[in-house]
Amino acid sequence: xxxxxxxxxxxxxxxxxxxxxQRFDRLPATEAERTVEGRASRREVLEYxxxxxxxxxxxxxxxxxxxxxxxxxxxxxxxxxxxxEIEAIGMTCLRTRQEHWKPTTDFVQRFGRHAQTCVIELDxxxxxxxxxxxxxxxxxxxDWGYLVVGHELAGDLEPxxxxxxxxxxxxxxxxxxxxxxx
Amino acid sequence: MEALERYRPIVDEFERxxxxxxxxxxxxxxxxxxxxxxxxxxxxxxxxxxxxxQASWNPRVLRLETDSPGSTWSSVHGFTxxxxxxxxxxxxxxxxxxxxxxxxxxxxPGGKTTQxxxxxxxxxxxxxxxxxxxxLSALRFNAERLGATSLAVTNADxxxxxxxxxxxxxxxxxxxxxxxSCEGTxxxxxxxxxxxxxxxxxxxxxxxxxxxxxxxxxxxEGGTVVYSTCTFAPEENEAVVQHAVExxxxxxxDFDFDLxxxxxxxxxxxxxxxxxxxxxxxxxxxxxxxxxxxxxxLEVTAE
Numbered sequence: 001x002x003x004x005x006x007x008x009x010x011x012x013x014x015x016x017x018x019x020x021x022q023r024f025d026r027l028p029a030t031e032a033e034r035t036v037e038g039r040a041s042r043r044e045v046l047e048y049x050x051x052x053x054x055x056x057x058x059x060x061x062x063x064x065x066x067x068x069x070x071x072x073x074x075x076x077x078x079x080x081x082x083x084x085e086i087e088a089i090g091m092t093c094l095r096t097r098q099e100h101w102k103p104t105t106d107f108v109q110r111f112g113r114h115a116q117t118c119v120i121e122l123d124x125x126x127x128x129x130x131x132x133x134x135x136x137x138x139x140x141x142x143d144w145g146y147l148v149v150g151h152e153l154a155g156d157l158e159p160x161x162x163x164x165x166x167x168x169x170x171x172x173x174x175x176x177x178x179x180x181x182x
Numbered sequence: 183m184e185a186l187e188r189y190r191p192i193v194d195e196f197e198r199x200x201x202x203x204x205x206x207x208x209x210x211x212x213x214x215x216x217x218x219x220x221x222x223x224x225x226x227x228x229x230x231x232x233x234x235x236q237a238s239w240n241p242r243v244l245r246l247e248t249d250s251p252g253s254t255w256s257s258v259h260g261f262t263x264x265x266x267x268x269x270x271x272x273x274x275x276x277x278x279x280x281x282x283x284x285x286x287x288x289x290x291p292g293g294k295t296t297q298x299x300x301x302x303x304x305x306x307x308x309x310x311x312x313x314x315x316x317x318l319s320a321l322r323f324n325a326e327r328l329g330a331t332s333l334a335v336t337n338a339d340x341x342x343x344x345x346x347x348x349x350x351x352x353x354x355x356x357x358x359x360x361x362x363s364c365e366g367t368x369x370x371x372x373x374x375x376x377x378x379x380x381x382x383x384x385x386x387x388x389x390x391x392x393x394x395x396x397x398x399x400x401x402x403e404g405g406t407v408v409y410s411t412c413t414f415a416p417e418e419n420e421a422v423v424q425h426a427v428e429x430x431x432x433x434x435x436d437f438d439f440d441l442x443x444x445x446x447x448x449x450x451x452x453x454x455x456x457x458x459x460x461x462x463x464x465x466x467x468x469x470x471x472x473x474x475x476x477x478x479x480l481e482v483t484a485e
Binding site for chain 2: 077091106109110156158177
């Protein structure tokens with residue numbers, strides 16, 4: 001491939017309208033700058049975590065957001081050019097392109113301490129059941145849907161992961177590989 | 183242990199060395215300061231009644247008195263990560279700073295990579311490369327559990343690594359934790375010496391030279407390259423660094439850390455090494471009751 005060919009290929013990439021599951025693309029800043037249909041914008045991501053969990057947008061000033069695969073959003077603190085074909089950058093943080101956006105366990109463990117709303121605190125026994133992957137009946141008078149699930153640890157509330165609350169039941173979203181019997 | 187007999191002339195208190203190699207190793211974890219400061223991690227272990235001892239040379243390394251260090255809240259939250267004590271040495275010698283660009287060229291399964299990210303306060307770019315896709319998935323799992331957001335993960339043979347995906351053309355620092363004959367892991371893995379042969383040492387040494395060469399080429403002038411192995415063989419240690427010093431723009435520099443170790447060798451099997459090779463470190467199992475390791479620190483110089 002000559003340099004001229006490469007420049008042409010990059011031009012074509014910039015005009016690409018659909019999502020490419022093999023590479024990372026940085027999220028457009030706003031909806032107005034979106035070229036790939038269905039892709040979330042950075043502004044929408046920040047609004048979602050602010051509206052749902054009360055995490056201030058400035059928490060993410062030093063991070064970029066990327067999509068690889070349909071609706072899988074990654075958060076990254078380092079440098080890279082977009083588009084990017086490598087194995088991974090930063091961590092997966094959100095699933096979009098579904099009716100209710102869903103944060104990942106790793107994202108909630110890392111940034112969930114900034115959350116002000118939709119945070120449920122479990123007692124020690126309930127926390128053990130949650131991390132083992134068990135669903136449990138318990139009372140919650142806040143919004144239904146995805147919650148930050150935390151427990152008291154060494155004098156502070158520490159987020160464990162993501163729970164799904166509906167009809168009086170908290171469902172554990174701990175991934176199989178992160179579940180533990182404690 | 184017969185393979186180790188060849189080191190009788192170079193290892194002090196050789197019988198103590200052999201005896202240490204035959205003792206199994208305890209459980210060590212590193213505190214992951216991306217998720218929690220040392221005080222919070224140790225308070226969590228105390229709350230869980232897990233006894234531990236902080237390593238004197240590095241308060242972020244804990245020796246745990248439990249058989250299942252993964253089944254603790256501390257591990258679930260990513261406050262701690264199972265990592266052998268000596269394996270925490272190379273990132274400390276590398277001394278990466280927040281905001282820098284760092285290449286970890288043989289990164290999987292990611293203990294040292296995430297330690298590098300933590301020492302940089304997870305600010306900057308850590309390119310974590312490995313040629314083995316299966317081991318990379320372990321690295322990605324560990325990196326996400328430990329909350330590292332500054333890693334870019336690549337799958338390539340480090341010897342011909344391309345800078346093309348990145349917006350910069352040189353790293354500030356590189357860690358070459360090279361694939362090796364693993365003699366120093368015998369306490370953890372009793373099968374480590376089963377396939378030992380001198381031919382094997384020489385063949386991995388060729389790969390090691392190629393990787394170290396690429397790391398020096400991709401690191402800026404004045405930047406730092408740390409070369410490490412978990413083996414005792416001079417063919418894979420001093421001889422590889424000697425080859426780099428002779429063929430690439432670099433020099434061996436001093437470093438110090440608060441563990442007992444022996445200086446690098448001046449000669450082996452009739453081959454003389456540059457006097458600066460004495461600035462490298464050989465960590466033996468009987469020195470600090472750990473596994474074995476070799477560490478060299480290089481500065482990249484002008485052509």
